Amino acid sequence: MVNLKALAISTFFFVSSLAASSNDWRSRSIYQLVTDRFALTDGSGPACSTGDRVYCGGTYQGIIHHLDYIQNMGFDAIWISPVVSSFEGPSAYGEAYHGYWPQDLYSLNTHFGTGQDLKALADALHKRNMYLMVDVVVNHLVSKASPPTFSSFNPLNEASDFHTKCLITDYNNQTEVEQCWLGDDNLPLVDVNTENDEIVKTYYDWIKTLVGNYSVDGIRIDTVKHVRKDFWPGFASSSGVYTIGEVLHNETSYVADYTNVLDAVLDYPTWFPLVAGFQTQFGNLSDLSRVITASQGAYKNGLFGTGSFLENHDQPRFPSLSNDTARLKNAISFPFIHDGIPIVYYGQEQGYTGGPDPANREALWFSGYAQDKDLVQHIKTMNAARKAAIAANSRFLSVPMTFPLASETTLAVSKPPMLALFTNAGVSGTASWNLAKSGFNGNTRLIDVLSCTVVTTNSDGSLVANTTDGLPQIYLPVSALPSSSNICTGKLGTGNSASGITTSSLMVVGLATFAWLLMEIGL
Numbered sequence: 001m002v003n004l005k006a007l008a009i010s011t012f013f014f015v016s017s018l019a020a021s022s023n024d025w026r027s028r029s030i031y032q033l034v035t036d037r038f039a040l041t042d043g044s045g046p047a048c049s050t051g052d053r054v055y056c057g058g059t060y061q062g063i064i065h066h067l068d069y070i071q072n073m074g075f076d077a078i079w080i081s082p083v084v085s086s087f088e089g090p091s092a093y094g095e096a097y098h099g100y101w102p103q104d105l106y107s108l109n110t111h112f113g114t115g116q117d118l119k120a121l122a123d124a125l126h127k128r129n130m131y132l133m134v135d136v137v138v139n140h141l142v143s144k145a146s147p148p149t150f151s152s153f154n155p156l157n158e159a160s161d162f163h164t165k166c167l168i169t170d171y172n173n174q175t176e177v178e179q180c181w182l183g184d185d186n187l188p189l190v191d192v193n194t195e196n197d198e199i200v201k202t203y204y205d206w207i208k209t210l211v212g213n214y215s216v217d218g219i220r221i222d223t224v225k226h227v228r229k230d231f232w233p234g235f236a237s238s239s240g241v242y243t244i245g246e247v248l249h250n251e252t253s254y255v256a257d258y259t260n261v262l263d264a265v266l267d268y269p270t271w272f273p274l275v276a277g278f279q280t281q282f283g284n285l286s287d288l289s290r291v292i293t294a295s296q297g298a299y300k301n302g303l304f305g306t307g308s309f310l311e312n313h314d315q316p317r318f319p320s321l322s323n324d325t326a327r328l329k330n331a332i333s334f335p336f337i338h339d340g341i342p343i344v345y346y347g348q349e350q351g352y353t354g355g356p357d358p359a360n361r362e363a364l365w366f367s368g369y370a371q372d373k374d375l376v377q378h379i380k381t382m383n384a385a386r387k388a389a390i391a392a393n394s395r396f397l398s399v400p401m402t403f404p405l406a407s408e409t410t411l412a413v414s415k416p417p418m419l420a421l422f423t424n425a426g427v428s429g430t431a432s433w434n435l436a437k438s439g440f441n442g443n444t445r446l447i448d449v450l451s452c453t454v455v456t457t458n459s460d461g462s463l464v465a466n467t468t469d470g471l472p473q474i475y476l477p478v479s480a481l482p483s484s485s486n487i488c489t490g491k492l493g494t495g496n497s498a499s500g501i502t503t504s505s506l507m508v509v510g511l512a513t514f515a516w517l518l519m520e521i522g523l
């Protein structure tokens with residue numbers, strides 16, 4: 001007779017040891033950090049001047065000690081810097097503190113800790129039901145000498161393992177993008193000959209071992225457009241986990257092709273109009289809806305599983321482009337109502353303002369990891385609201401976002417049970433959203449999770465909302481709020497008598513009429 005209990009137990013262990021798939025990642029929320037700049041093992045906070053481009057001391061143990069900080073904001077995955085070893089000492093562009101200049105595939109970057117430390121990080125994350133995403137680089141190896149010393153590389157240590165040197169100059173020539181070199185004459189990124197079958201096999205074996213050794217749950221792949229497309233499916237399947245690729249390009253049609261060879265891409269095509277749309281009051285938010293609608297149709301899985309972000313380590317931080325706190329809150333909220341997986345770049349929550357690389361890689365210890373900051377709370381609320389939306393309607397993760405309203409200055413995004421209203425009007429700007437169809441039934445009570453204001457849809461399901469402070473409004477039905485959540489704790493039940501702006505303005509009109517009447521009758 002089959003021992004059902006044993007079968008159940010073995011099935012459980014089998015299932016729980018399975019690698020994380022694209023589907024497992026969909027509901028997640030990712031905190032991206034630069035390992036060297038996040039936290040030190042001993043908790044100290046040494047000087048760290050971004051312009052010096054040197055190691056500042058961050059480690060895997062440092063991350064472990066601050067997992068509460070990350071998890072308290074509602075993240076359930078982290079993305080760390082590349083882990084393999086690079087050259088030591090300065091190059092023309094400083095030290096390899098960011099990890100993107102691999103030299104020896106088979107040893108780890110010891111600045112960040114040992115293999116045991118990395119394994120401990122994976123274990124600590126898994127205990128919290130959090131995932132580990134590791135950044136990986138295939139396209140190049142880097143030697144600090146120019147011309148490069150091939151013998152310093154492992155395992156590809158001969159000139160013939162690489163493409164013949166030519167620097168990429170024409171980004172419209174795809175062969176050049178794939179087979180010429182990134183970087184410049186001061187520090188060329190030596191381009192791996194990924195057309196060679198043996199080298200391909202080396203990389204497939206390498207990724208399988210890396211993922212297995214350190215219980216990695218997902219990989220972020222660097223420079224994807226610089227390697228021929230048909231290299232990637234085999235690499236992705238060897239990894240056995242969720243793969244998300246960096247294809248730095250603004251065109252949906254160009255990026256879409258890569259969704260056929262990897263699980264997902266970082267959603268750069270949306271990022272461009274996201275930044276441009278909210279950077280000034282003259283941005284055009286309808287560009288955002290146009291690009292998203294096109295990407296939903298062009299990407300293999302629509303935008304589901306793509307990485308949605310406002311900042312990363314390659315781009316100037318948003319507050320360096322715009323100092324308007326209302327526009328910042330709009331832009332920072334957007335990835336949370338996107339179809340994809342929200343990714344927050346460390347330091348966003350602390351309001352960091354660094355400009356282009358290397359200024360955007362500030363040490364987080366200078367913030368004291370303060371949890372009472374306005375943006376920390378904002379991000380925490382957005383994570384909680386997205387989780388509440390998923391819990392209330394599992395189709396949140398499979399029904400594409402739509403745009404009941406898209407103009408230059410206002411945008412409404414519907415993703416039941418969430419409705420988000422955005423504007424680039426800024427702190428002193430006014431805006432109104434007049435939605436004939438809010439996506440909700442008539443007379444539904446909605447709460448803006450950011451202000452905790454309750455409004456009620458009109459009997460025909462329409463909704464009119466206004467703002468005089470330029471802040472976004474993120475609505476969930478009051479009935480969708482979980483009883484235990486940190487959304488509007490203690491605030492619900494105080495302001496819910498008013499059925500929104502329309503009612504309160506009616507009340508103002510009513511009072512004024514009453515006062516006028518009193519005056520007329522001589523009281």
Ligand code: ABC
Nearest residue numbers: 093098100137171183222223224246248249250314357358
């Ligand atoms: C170093 C120094 C910098 C210095 C620079 C010249 O050299 O640190 O201070 O300014 C790593 C390091 C960097 C380092 C580089 C080069 O290596 O992190 O600090 O810069 O040594 C990935 C990673 C990135 C990493 C690498 C290399 C690749 O995310 O952190 O950098 O492993 C290209 C690649 C892209 C790459 C990016 C940095 O460079 O495609 O994978 N990112 C155009 C091209 C893009 C190109 C981009 C920037 O320029 O199309 O392919 O990205 O050069 C839009 C267009 C886009 C256009 C943008 C700029 O404008 O639509 O196509 O992108 O309108």
Ligand code: CA
Nearest residue numbers: 178179191226
């Ligand atoms: Ca290449």
